[in-house]
Structure formats: C-alpha cells, structure tokens
Amino acid sequence: MVNHDGISDSFDRALARSASRRFLLRSGMALGGLAAAAPLAARASGVSSGLTPSASTQDDVAWAEAPVQFVWVDTAEPTSIDPALVQDTSSFSVTRNIYEPLVEIDPSKLELIPALATEYSASEDGKTYTFKLREGVTFHSGNAFTGDDVKETITRLQAINQGPAFLVANVTDVTVVDPLTVTITTKDPDPFLPAHLVKIGIVSAQTIAANPDDDGNARSWFAENADGTGPYKLDSYERGTKISLSKNESWWRGWEPGSIDEVSFLWATETSTRVQMLEQGEADLIGWTPPTEAQRVGSSDGFSLVPWSTFDTDPAIYINTQKAPTDNLSFRKALAAAFDYQAFVDYNQGYATTPTGPVPPDFPNGAQDLTPFAQDLDAAQQHLTESGIDPSSVELDFVVPSGYASFSFAATVLQESASQLGITINISEMPWAQMLELYKNPPEAANFTAFAQSPFGLDPIQFVSQFYVTGAVYNMAAYNNPDLDAKVAQAAITIDETERASILADVQHTVVNDAVNIWACRPQTLDAVPNHVKGYVMDPTDYRWATKFYLIRIAQH
Amino acid sequence: MAAFIVRRALWALLVIWAVSLITFSLSHIVPADPAAFAAGLGATKSQIESIREEMGLNRPLVVQYVDYASGIARLDLGDSIRTRHSVMDDVRKFLPATLELIVVSFLIYLLLSCLFGLLAALNPRSAIDLLVRITVISGSAIPVFWLAIVLQLVFYSQLGWLPIGGRIGVHDSPPPSVTGFYTIDSLLDGDLGLFKTVAVHLILPVTTIVLSLLAVGTRLVRATVLEELQKPYVRVAASKGLSERRVLFVHVVRNTLNPIITVTSIQLAYLFAWTILVEAVFSWPGIGLYAYNSFQAVDYNPIMALAILLSVAFVLINLVTDILYPLIDPRIKRS
Secondary structure, three states: OOOHHHHHHHHHHHHHHHHOOOOOEOOHHHHHHHHOOOOHHHHHHHHHHOOHHHHOOOOOOOEOOOOOEEEEEEOOOOOOOOOOOOOOHHHHHHHHHHOOOOEEEEOOOOEEEEOOEEEEEEOOOOOEEEEEEOOOOEOOOOOEOOHHHHHHHHHHHHHHOOHHHHHHOOEEEEEEEEOOEEEEEEOOOOOOHHHHHOOOOOOOHHHHHHOOOOOOOOHHHHHHOOOOOOOEEEEEEEOOOEEEEEEOOOOOOOOOOOEOOEEEEEEOOOHHHHHHHHHOOOOOEEOOOOHHHHHHHHOOOOEEEEEEOOOOEEEEEEEOOOOOOOOOHHHHHHHHHHOOHHHHHHHOOOOEEOOOOOOOOOOOOOOOOOOOOOOOHHHHHHHHHHHOOOHHHOEEEEEEEOOOHHHHHHHHHHHHHHHOOOOEEEEEEEOHHHHHHHOOOHHHOOOEEEEEEOOEOOOHHHHHHHHHOOOOOOOOOOOOOHHHHHHHHHHHOOOOHHHHHHHHHHHHHHHHHOOOEEEOOEEOEEEEEEOOEEOOOEOOOEOOOOEOHHHOEEEOO | OHHHHHHHHHHHHHHHHHHHHHHHHHHHHOOOOHHHHHHOOOOOHHHHHHHHHHOOOOOOHHHHHHHHHHHHHOOOOOEOOOOOOEHHHHHHHHHHHHHHHHHHHHHHHHHHHHHHHHHHHHOOOOHHHHHHHHHHHHHHHOOHHHHHHHHHHHHHHHOOOOOOOOOOOOOOOOOOOOOOOHHHHHHHOOOHHHHHHHHHHHHHHHHHHHHHHHHHHHHHHHHHHHHHHOOHHHHHHHHOOOOHHHHHHHHHHHHHHHHHHHHHHHHHHHHHHHHHHHHHHOOOOOHHHHHHHHHHOOOHHHHHHHHHHHHHHHHHHHHHHHHHHHHHOHHHHHO
16 A cells, blocks of 8 residues: 555654553453454454554654644535534544543554553443543643543433434443542443544543533533543634644644644635635645546656545445335346446446455454355346346336445446346436335335445454445335344353354345445545645544544645 | 605515515425434434424414514514524524625626626727636636636646635624625724735635626626727717817717616626525525525525515615616606
8 A cells, every 4th residue: 555654654753652551351251352353362462562663664754843734625524523423424523633532543453552541441341441541631721531421421422312322322320439539330231332433532521511511511612612531622613614723732642743733624626616616736635536636646757646545335225125026036146246346346447355244354253164245147137037127028127325436336337237138227317315215115215226335343243244234324225134133132241252254154145145235336435645644644543534643744845 | 866766765675575485385385304304313203393383383374474474564584493593593603604796796797797897898809808808707617616616726726816605704804894895894903914815715606606797797797898899979078179088988978878778787686596506605604505404494484585685675676777777868857
C-alpha cells in the first residue's frame, strides 16, 4: 500500500506511548472475546516490539512549523456533533477527533488499543467488565475525567436511544467502583462489548449536569458545543459554513512535530468542487473522491494514490426471498451463478476483488473456506432448469436507491447477465427513504435492490445480523431462517473463540448456499493524498471514512 | 390603496393555507420512512421508533396536520429530522445567504438587461445588436449547473483569480450578524478587507445567475423599446424639439417599464426555486442547499416550510408588483 510507512509511523508512535502504560487483559474470557477481533496475545506483546523500526522512518522529514493549519472538505455538513446522535460519516469526522472512547481501534492494524481505559478484565460469566481508567485526563472544559463520565455517557446514550445506542443495548448497569474504576454489566454475555465501546465517545458528566434542558440530557447544549477529552477541541461552529477545531495542547497522548494545530471543516456537495480544491491546494484532504478522479489526481505531481483495502461489499444485491419468482432457491442460485463478477473488477479498474461471502476472510470470524464467486453460465442454466421456472414467463424488477453509481451499475450488470438466461429485469430508481418504506412489505417490494455492506467496528455478529436475521431493518432480502437466527443469537453469547468462529462460519455458508445476496464486489477505496500529508489513515471499520487528524503530520511544502 | 393591500393580504393567507394543506398531503402521501433514514445504518427498530415518536410521525395524519397548521400560525414550522434544529432557526440561518445572492444578482441583472436592451434597441441590426444577442442567448442556453462548473474550472482552477465557492475564505470568520448579508454586515463592522472577500466570493455565483437570466431581460427591453419608438408620441415629442435623451429616458423608458416589471417579477420568484442548483455547485450555504439536502432525506418539515416560503415569496412579489403598476402608469390607477 502506497504511503504505508507514513501511516503506521505516527500511529505507532502514539501507540508506543500507550503501550508503555501496559494494556492488559486479565481474564481468559475477555481474551477469547477480543481475540475474535484480532489475536490479542500477539497484539499485547507485539505492540511495543513491533514499533521501533518504523518509528524512525520519517525522522528525516522536515515538518511544517506551528501553527499547522489543515483544511478538510467533506461531502456534507455533519447532521450533528452530539456523540449520542451521530451515525453518519461526515459527523464522525468531527466527533472522533473531539471525543475519545475507552478502547480504540488502531485502523492500520485493526487491533484494539487503550484509550481512556488503561486496562480491563471480564468476569467468568462474560457479563461484567471492569475498566481501569486513565489518570490525569481532563476534558476540554477542565473537568477531570472519572468513572462518573463513563456512567453518564452510557446512561445518556441509552436515554436518547439514537445514533450508536444500539451498541450498548445489552448494557444493564454501569457502576462507579472508585473514581478510576467502573464496571459495566450486560444482560447477556457480550464478548464484543469492548469492540462496541470503541464507537462511544465519553462526554463530561459535569457538563451534562450543568446544561439541563427538557429531557435532562443537555441535547441543546451538545448540538452546538462540545466537551470531550480528545486531541481537538471545538473552537467554533458556524452552521452551514465551517467548523473549526484546535489542538488540545494538554492531550494525554502528547504531540509530534508537524501535527495539525487547527482543522477547518468545510462542505461541498459537488464532487468537482472538492476535487478542484484539493488540486489547488486549498483543501489538504477531501471526503469521498470518485475512483477515476482519485486516480487522475493521485497520479499527478505532488500527490500519491492511496488504495485502501476495506471490508465492504459494494454493492451487495439483495434478492427478495419472499416474492415470486425469486422465492425459488434454484432460481436465485441461477442468477448468482450468471452474474458477471469480473465486470465489477473492471468497473473499479482493477482496484477490487470478488467477495467470497458476506464476511471477508480477513475480517474477524470470516469463513476461510469459501472461494470467490465467479460467473458460471452452465451452472446457472442447470439451476434455472431445476427451478422449473420458464424464464420467458416472468419479468423481474430491480429498484436502485437513487444517487449511487455503483448500485445502478449492479442493476445493469444483473440485467445483462440475466438476459443470457432469457430472464427480463426492469430497473427503476427510488430515494433511499422511500426504499425503506417499500421494503416494509417484502412480497410487494422489488425482486432486487442494492446497497453496500460495511462493518461498523470489529464485531462480526453485528455485521451479519443486520443483513440476515429475520426482521432486521436492513434485511432487504426478507430472509427468514429461524435456524440461522438461533445460530446468530448463540454466537453472540458464545465466549469460546473457536466455537463462535465455527458457528459463524456455518452462518456464512448458509446465506451463501441460500443465495440471499449476490455479493458483487469488494472495491478498494481510492484517495488522492497530497505528498505533504503524512500519516493519514482511513478506518475501514468506521464505514471506511472517518479521519483521525491527530495521526496526520504535515511536511514542509 | 389600503383596502387593496388588505384584500391582497387576506388572499395571501388563503394561498398560504392552501399551500400548507397541499404540501402536507403530498409529502405524506409519498410512501417513505424518514425516521429509518435518519436513524442510519445499524439502527435497531427500537431506535427508529424512538425517532419516529420524537418527531411525532407515529400520530394519525389529521393530528399531525392540525398540529402543523397551528404551528404555522405561531410561526413554528416544526423541527428538521436531518439538522435536528427547528425549521424556523434553519430558515433564519440560511435565508439571508440566499437573499443576498438573489438581491445582488437581480440588481445586476436588471441593470445589464436595461443597458444591453437599450444598446440593442437603439442600434437595431447593427454589430452591437448581434453581439448582445449572441452573448445573452448563449448564456441562457447553457444549463446553469454546467455553466457554473465551467466558470469554476476557468476562474478558479485555470486562472486562480476567484474562489471556487462559499461566502468567505477558508480562514475568514463571518462578520457579526446584523442583517445576515455579509456585504452589509462587513461594512457595518468597518471591515473593508472582509467586504472585499465577500464581494469576490459573490462574483462567480452572481455571474452564473445573471448570465442565465440575461437573455429574457435584454430581449424584452429591446423589443418593448423598439415597439415604443415606433409610436406617434415619440415623433410628437421629437418634433417638439425634445432632446433624444429626454425622449428616451423620460418618455420611452417609463412606458416600457410595466411589461418589464411583470416579466422580471415572475423571474425573481422563480429564481428562489432554482438557486438550489447554483447553491449546490458553489457550496453556498443558503436555503437552496438546505432544500436540496432536505429533499434527499425526505425531511418533511423543511420541505413543507420551503414550499410555504416560496409561496410567500410569490405572493409578496406579486403584491409589490401590483403596487408598483399604478405608481408607474397613472392610467391603471384611474381604471
């Protein structure tokens, strides 16, 4: 991966400082739980030993002198800067830099690393986690960080019940044992609780109490203001125009030369505007660049093309299992076999691979024995014959959520592939909010729709359950398999890593065998990065987007 | 006159009520789930329900409408699901940017239309006439978003003369808000540097709007002036020995104003509707961009509020036009 030395370098430096405080796991259970995310034993020992070599790779860079200013031009203004409400990438870009979680993901290694908690342990039954909190951390307001803040953050999140609240739906109690120790208790054993907490930025309990409003959750205050412990504090928020963040000089991780002092967030809906600002040097980085533009700018002078591997299936085609004729398994298999997967690799100009199933093999608990899909028209014809359906007697419909080029292309490819079997597919477009309404009644919905599957965190159960469990909001295939539902529920409370991996592998095989989706492509995300921007890293578990600005260092240019 | 204005105001209220009813019905008839949309990926059904309840979308439609209509009477247009602010706050926040863009564009448009129209009318079938015609027609023949992008490419990317978008520069702070018009507020603050920045940021979006409108105004002025010039009173005035300038500016121009006001006032009202495209391309934080984002999210309250706002704009512009007619043309007053 281009630029990778730079990426690992700054994170490793930050990590090295944290690692020196030792991030320990004290119970075999928790080890099992987290090992699902990545081998933790290796991680704990590898943190310090693996850092030293790369830490020196950029010592010869002449860093920009303070104050270092940085301009980030995103696709849209955040819908909110309240960490209890945010659930979109443009908002994460702001909140992830202001608020910190107890545990964090190192996006370049996909490992859990310490943040506001220095260590944690889990009880034998897997229902109680004890977190030791970092000492001497203060909020931007000057309030000291204690266990009360953890308790109030989770309580507030559950009371508001929006944004990332689903990640703590299982939490029944948060107890402050002493100012620097909290225990979090869950209803069911939850091996992925720490992985969920990665997405929960801690807010100040005192600030919540000091700004009471109608519901006691200080929502009005947090809509316009911020009080976190993170690397950047909110300077100003001019709605519609700009958000300014400035460096938290007393941040507990400390700072490196060339790190950013001031970040300006601007928003440009129009892609060409963002790209031109990047090319002219007015923007240091931009949100979402179309692949062709990223390649063009990335190969020009002063830029590097950075292809990021992601865990996304983009697009996944959802085949309606409750509407004729796609309720017929052999018919679905025929379509999956007929699909031209190579067309999508070409569409992404080679920066893509073909998926093997719903969970990529390099994601925690991804099945290792599934092979990439490939077009096989003979097999497709055989499945079609087995289905007993006369292709000329049916007409199918594909509803594309409007505004997404790759989804529209998926419809076109499927239409073309199916025509080789004599099957007719009609394509139409519909806004996303209308799509969600349409799919409330699956037999009346379309035979196909498409959207992306992107993991939010390192929890494979959440990754699969939102798309395949009966009644889940994004189960657009209307897939109804009680046996699979039971297995997912069982995996969610299975502490033993091997056992859970086996159950989840079974789940993945089942949805592939039932041709619930056509997993069309795993594209890389391409970024054009100016050469003076070092250490930029994209987090593929944050809907492949949010940028942690403290990792970036600016070279003289 | 007072009775006339009262009568028109009552009609305006009726129109606004009708618009509120129609937009409410239309937006709620379209099958969509804005709560699920707002909840985002990963949301559970309980979270979606919680948003639906918070926004009052779980209540019967009639109750929702009564609540909404009584809200309008109190100037409360509900909350936006997307921005999570009250729609009135949002409108107050974003409308001044649009008004500033529209007012500046429209004044320049009127000025240039009259100038080019007169030039062409006084020199019919000359090289000037041809040049004006080609320029203004090609400006309006180009789709507005395309024109905007081309202007950006030339004046920002290639020449580097003008900013690509926004109301102020990346590292500027807005002036203390008095009118919401950055041009006026920066002058009130005595900040000439910022005024210059604001003016420079207006150039490309204003040029886009003016070029798109210019053909209609110029052609209209040209045609009406030419028509007036053929009328007997012009010959009479000339034969009385009045100077050409006096005949033109005192008599002819005044008589051409009514059709021009009629057409341009309609253009002004429509401009509110299509600035959306200009604002999207130039990242202009106005009501158009707000509308664009609200439509994407099927955010009912802002969409309905914007429909009402647009109808208020139409009604007000028509009212002003009706008041202007008799002032310009005494014959209308007498009739």
